[in-house]
Amino acid sequence: MNWGLWGKNLSEKLMTQLIEEAISVGINSFDHADIYGGYTTEESFGKALSVSKINRESVFLISKCGIQYPSEKRPLKVKYYDYSKRHIRFSVENSLKNLKTEYLDLFLLHRPSPLMNINEISDEINKLKNEDKIKSFGVSNFTNFQIQLIKTQTEILWNQIEFSLTHNCSMFDGTLDYLKINNIGVMAWSPLGSYFKKKDEKYKRINILFNDLSKKYNCTHDQLLLAWILKHPSNTYPIIGTTEKKRLELAVKAIEINLEIDDWFLILKASDGKKVP
Secondary structure (H helix, E strand, C coil): CCCCCCCCCCCHHHHHHHHHHHHHCCCCEEECCCCHHHHCHHHHHHHHHHCCCCCHHHCEEEEEECEECCCCCCCCCCCEECCCHHHHHHHHHHHHHHHCCCCECEEEECCCCCCCCHHHHHHHHHHHHHCCCECCEEEECCCHHHHHHHHCCCCCCEEEEECCCCCCHHHCCCHHHHHHHCCCEEEEECCCCCCCCCCCHHHHHHHHHHHHHHHHCCCCHHHHHHHHHHCCCCCCEECCCCCCHHHHHHHHHHHHCCCCHHHHHHHHHHHHCCCCC
């Protein structure tokens, strides 16, 4: 999302370079949605990937659909959700065209709609899978009950959720437990949470602790935020939003940080402002 018009608006040359840099540090998955950049970022990425030195088989391409977003390309009256067969197929085939690929490794429903028809959704998803246009299917921002509903008709392998130190409710409301029980993978968007965005009391508490822990573990504050997520047994995959190679390298190295259990809980206490119950 941050590579195109909604972020750094990288040129084709810089985007190609960033793809190659990501691969070089061990990151091969690229998370898209049709709406990013007002329906422009997928196409820009596809052009950049096509001129890169990277083989299609070396990357894992993810895309999402469902949100109809008012923009220059789609001057809609209102933001809404569309999970009709027609729109799901249009979105998949449009993403394939934009990304210059014959298949998506993973296709997600972007956000739940109150008007979702699970029979219509599952019918089209299963057809697209049979046609090898999508290899696997999942959802994003769906509740456990919404997942359970769709699972009655088609297999769900992933849920992409908001999960971070400063937005950690999924650890306590049963979300991560449900996904673990059902062998559904977890991806976390905004894994750094509000830490670098809000200089509030929560930030101050975390920052004081992080200044000490960064010395203990010889790492940066953003690495501590990622290491805290990675310590959780849900085996969550953080979605990194940076466009800088150095920060990509640091993110990958966060995998090597094994927080001691008391430090993990000290970090949670600093964020929540209270000890665990």
